[in-house]
Amino acid sequence: MENIKQYEIKTIENGWTRLENYRDGYVVAIKEFQGICVNITNFSSSSLHDYSIEDLEKDTGDWSYIFDEQLLARVDGEDELKAVLEKYHLTEAEIAEVLSYDFDNRNSESYDLQTKRIRADIENEQ
Numbered sequence: 001m002e003n004i005k006q007y008e009i010k011t012i013e014n015g016w017t018r019l020e021n022y023r024d025g026y027v028v029a030i031k032e033f034q035g036i037c038v039n040i041t042n043f044s045s046s047s048l049h050d051y052s053i054e055d056l057e058k059d060t061g062d063w064s065y066i067f068d069e070q071l072l073a074r075v076d077g078e079d080e081l082k083a084v085l086e087k088y089h090l091t092e093a094e095i096a097e098v099l100s101y102d103f104d105n106r107n108s109e110s111y112d113l114q115t116k117r118i119r120a121d122i123e124n125e126q
Contacts, residue, residue: 007121048084055069
C-alpha cells in the first residue's frame with residue numbers, strides 16, 4: 001500500500017482521533033471505549049481492535065496497522081456495527097456517540113494548517 005501519511009490530516013477532538021486522506025477523501029475516526037478501539041469510516045466499513053489509541057503511532061503510513069492489527073471484528077453498515085458494539089458491552093450512550101459521529105467536522109485550526117501544507121505539497125508535485 002502507498003504511504004498515506006503524506007496526505008494525512010490528523011485531528012483529535014473529544015477523544016476521537018480523526019485521520020483523513022486529504023487527496024482521496026477517506027476518513028477514519030478512532031476512539032477507545034472500555035479498552036477496545038472502535039474504528040469507523042466514511043466508506044461504511046468499521047472495525048473493533050484490541051489495541052490502545054497510543055498504538056496508532058505504530059502505523060507505518062499505509063493505515064494497515066490501524067485496520068488490521070489485533071482485529072476483533074470487521075463489519076459493514078450501521079446495523080452490523082450497532083450489533084457488534086452491543087456484543088462488546090458498550091453502553092447505549094457510547095453506541096449513540098459512535099453512530100452519530102460527524103465525518104465532515106473540519107472546524108479546527110489544526111485541520112486548516114495541515115490542509116494548507118498538503119495543498120502546497122500537491123502543487124509542488126505537479
